[in-house]
Amino acid sequence: MRSFKKIFLLILFPFIIGCATQVSDSISSSSYATAESDQYISTKKLDMDLDDLIYFEFDKASLSPNSKELISKYIEFAKKAKAIRLEGHCDERGTREYNLALGEKRAIEVKNYLIIKGISSSKIKVISYGEEKPIDVESSESAWKKNRRVEISLF
């Protein structure tokens, strides 16, 4: 019976999605806001004695307990900082546009964790470079491990 329900839901699922996206919002050209320029870039990056790289699994955006511990060490400084920049990256495997989105998901994951810890979301800037800016250009397991990262910088 339960599996029957599941199947029923599965059948229904595309329709639910279909309904949900029915209301496609049109944004008129007049309401465009020009994208904010990165004002904080001009201010000096804060130097800290902390590892500023958070690593991820392949095709995953979730934080490991180790990473959470590392981010927690930032909280103190982050509260004082004017701005926080989170840069998401991926390894070379997989497609480029998908990796661009995945890098963003990774940075957002870190951002959400910071927000939970009490950092104001308006201070946090998120950007993804996908697989375009690898640290190590080699095609090896160790290189990929280094490249799947979010870089934290405080200003």
Add this chain to the structure above:
Amino acid sequence: MTNNLISFINSIFFHLFLLAILTLDFSIFTPQSDREKIIPIEFISFPAIKDERAKRNNDSLSTRRNNNIEIEKEIKKISEQNNNKLNLNSLDNLQKQIEETKFFQEKKEVQVRIFLIQKRINSIWKKPSLINQNIETEIQINLAPSGEILKYEMISSSGNKIFDDSAFRALANISFITEVIGMDRNYFERNFRSFNLVFKSKD
């Protein structure tokens, strides 16, 4: 259409099989002396049907080889049966067994020749690259026993001129199908005097 026919015939076979089994059961009740006259039904061998199906369904080399092995086995089995039952069976029955054996021999022979012809024509046919189009051209070929192609004509077109042309080009490059040389004349007349080549764009 042919598929429907095949399945229809198969279903008839199946029903006949059931009937045959039923009659066999009844025949057990007949006296010993009469049982000799009743044809041993276990001999009406179903491998014949199996073989037909396998031939239709599988085209790959390995299965074809297996088929050949199977056919050989079958021939052996039948000849063994022949030897064993020589004294028991009626002359009429023996006649039929010999026919059966011949039938299998012909099948085997024809299978081997078909395989060789396929291999040869595959090696010279330069198939145009038509991605994702599932089409076929059927060409009828008339042969002389020497293997000489007497005539070929298109039975059904694929609808794609380039594809049809490619099949004709392959045939224009050969004037003999030497693969049929040296086979039993009767087998040749029954199978290769006139046959159809089906060129398929997809496997």
Add this chain to the structure above:
Amino acid sequence: MKEILDRLIWSLNQRTKILKTLFFCLIFLSVSIDAKLKIEISQGSKDLPKIAIVPFENTKTIKISLSHLIEENLTLFGEFKATPKNEMLSFPSSEDNFFYRDWKILKVDYAVVGSFKEISGSNIFIEYFVFNVPLKKLILKGDISGDINEFDQISKVISNRTYKAITGLDGIFNTKLAYVLNPDKEVYKICVSDIDGSNEQVLFESTAPLMSPSWSSDIKKLAYVSFEKGYPEIYMQDLFSGNRESIKTLGLSNSAPVWSPDNKKLAFVMSMSGNPDIYIYNLKNNKISRHTTHYGIDTEPAWSPNSKKLLFTSNRSGSPQIYELTISSNRIKRITLDGDYNARASYFPNGKDIVLVHGNNGIFHIGIKNIRGRFINTISKTTLDESPTISPNGNIIIYATKNNSQGYLAGLTLDGKSKFRLPVKFGSVREPSWSPLTN
């Protein structure tokens, strides 16, 4: 009593006999239905069709060899094997002095012959013929006139027409390729070249990453993603004037622009607060509409040939898979089921098959799948293959791959007979995008 039993047995015996005869009759009947032997041929030869391009006869001494250019074009993707000049038995120049037997001996499948003469000044007139040798048929008779300085262009036109006459497919020798060139770590270029890799032109150069070049269907503009302002933004650049304009949106991250085949819309991906979704930008009225709302990643849109559907990659099921979106109803259908990574799909010109990046256990190949079928047929052999782009005639795929962390472009024909590498560039090359046909 015994009499009755005997009778019964007798009748049963009769019945068995009848049934048996019937049985054999049917066996032979079934054989006789199939009496006409049918032999199926489906594989075909691995050999390429042989083509002979006879040097074109000319009235005056014109140094450039037109036949050589045509030969280079037709053999570019490994679809034909050219017959060397020194093997040719005769050098005909028209229908009148062409003898099939000279070419049948060489087992040539097609022969191209022609001649040209100067009309006035640099203007030339070319007449050419294409023969199907085994069938002894003239399949194309054409002429063209043009400037002697545009030999390259003339050879491409003749190649295209010859290709069409032989294969029935559109010739693609005057199409172009856009790609991203990364000569060293800090320099990114959007480049356009002829399909054979020659005449490379840099359209835009930046120290920030550049991504996702996409052609407009009139081949006048190119859309791409630039990080020049610190975040991904979509630019549309006019190829001739060099004018660039960006699409202004509310989102801070815009990517993966793709021009619709009817040239009226641009599908792209916009992320508002970390949720990348598929949007369509209407180029006529500058309106933007949203077409997916799932919280997972939705990206890599690709238009169907009729501009009514989009393929896209989504990880809504947990791993990246291909989905099809019907734009008018926003109905979404999952297309791929096998494998743990299926991404960046695009339609073949027939709209029924798709090419995609298929990953399994961290190995990525180019795959082909029927939109309704189940199985993905992998066609490339290297392990980091991505960004497949299909030729406008649907017969060739070019993709990006890597060797020793150096990106290069490779290609293959769909019949699997030919694989090739595009000329090596100085630097890493990626994200090839094949232009539509120029008319």
